[in-house]
Amino acid sequence: MSDSGFTTQTVHFGHRSDTTHGAVHAPIHPSTEYTYHDAHELAAVFQNRKKGYTYARTGTPTTAALEAQVNAMEGGNGTLAFATGMAALNAIFFALLRQGDHLIASKYIFGNTNSLLMTLENFGVELTLVDATDAAQVAAALRPNTRMVFVETIANPGTQVADLKAIGDFCQAHRLVYVVDSTLSSPYLRPGRDFGASLVVNSLSKHIGGHGNALGGAITQTGLYDWSDFPHIYEQYRKDDAHTWGLLQIKKKGLRDMGGTLSSDIAHRLAAGAETLALRMDRICGNALALAKFLETQPQVVRVQYPGLASHPQHQRATDFFGTRYGGLLGVVLQPEVDVFACLNRLRVAALATHLGDNRTLILPAAHTIYFEMGPERRAQMGIPDGFLRISVGIEDEIDLLQDFANALASR
Known part of the structure; x- marks a missing residue:
């Protein structure tokens, strides 16, 4: 079905990816803990040598099904789900940035995101707000310690449209992590990887869920960024393909350690809502x-x-x-x-x-x-x-x- 249209793929995603008892929706897994018959297997899952589940704070089969659904929409190489979109943004900034780093961000952003950026400054992250409708302003703000650029596709609430592609080209040339919040456009209008994004954020509470009955957020790693260029990846996460390291660190330091966990019940609700996104x-x-x-x-x-x-x-x-x-x-x-x-x-x-x-x-x-x-x-x-x-x-x-x-x- 990879050559099918957006809605066809989304509607049929659940039963194509999980055929348990022939259900058309991926089932809800409410269990907090997950047991193994072999202790070696349990250790392998904890050490990221084998796929599996350990504790619901870092994910369940139900949240994984939603993550796979969003990942297919965005065309990424991995997606993580969170309890809210703000939890997703927190996970990116606090898992990847350190004191003394410089972040360039659009001055036209959602109020709570603006508040979060002010908090980052209190933790020693240097911040420059620019008019992201002009990529030249992003370029002019570059410093030797710049690590990341953050923009929204369409700004909330002023509807300014960032110079997304030009900023993406700039970030690629300077090996900067490019974070694009696609909440207002959604992957249906255009996936974030088309603009060269390293990481794409979606508030699942908004268009993807769509019914005003569930909170959630997601981070999709596009696979376009080589994390071996990024200095803050912990040694234990520098394994296998370098294009996957960032999301692994976000999962460990931003989801597991910070606890912005999406429940299975809500993940199931969001996945059902996503079917009618288009x-x-x-x-x-x-x-x-x-x-x-x-x-x-x-x-x-x-x-x-x-x-x-x-x-x-x-x-x-x-x-x-x-x-x-x-x-x-x-x-x-x-x-x-x-x-x-x-x-x-x-x-x-x-x-x-x-x-x-x-x-x-x-x-x-x-x-x-x-x-x-x-x-x-x-x-x-x-x-x-x-x-x-x-x-x-x-x-x-x-x-x-x-x-x-x-x-x-x-x-x-």
Whole structure:
């Protein structure tokens, strides 16, 4: 089935990879511990000389099935699942970076990720935030101690599209680890390895799970980075193919030691949700473009930030990268005289909630909620005024969405 389409492969993945009793879904394995009849075999699994399971904190057959499913989507050489997307990011940074290392990151990133980067600075990691829509700014930030570059494919919430391919080429030339967060685009729009990523992060809670009923995250190693170039791989993990060392260290130091474990029950739920990723994304992208075009014509709106609009600064780049699908996130700035809260309270279809990549359209006032802790100066740097609305578009009927926002904007 390797030559089949995206959805065909995803839908049939479970029963093709695990045929236990002919089940079409990989089974849930709730066991915490795993026993062996031979002590030599148990030791071999612990020492990474043989595949197997030891303790559920480092994985179960159910989480492994989800990992294989995501890995197939991303075209990687290995994937690790975590309890949340933030746990996945923590695992990368704390397993691979050390005091005195330099990290270059996009200044247009998710609020909690920004908070995590501030925490890294407290541990002695040097940080430079740049406008990642311009690869030249990444290049200008290079230092002798630079180890890693981190960007999002499409920024949350401003929808800036990073210069992904050029940054990937730069990282390859300078042997830097290139971490790409693909949460907003998902592997369906474009796998991260196409941009030269070393590691791809997906929040499984968002588009891949899709139903707002499960938290999870994943790291996929693309196999494009030779970890023998990276100075911080522990000696015990420098075995076999050097293209696999990074993920092994992340598993041992970032998953096992930090404990951001995904449960089997949740992994099973996420795997089932992933089966309809392509169908949902097609509908979401269509709705998002229609809503963006509608909102752009409304006098109560200052601007609409959506890569599918010709007015978006990176519209052509987004088209080159993703074709005619531009994701489901909109950044909308209302006129100063519009009462943001009154407008939101008039919505009847869109739900007031802090999440994205859901079946439902979700909306919130970004400056007053997820970016409130940053303060006005940092929000201004990121282009998030008080009237900024983050809209994650869902799969509702298009006409209902447009009418809902028309009604909400009709009165001031």
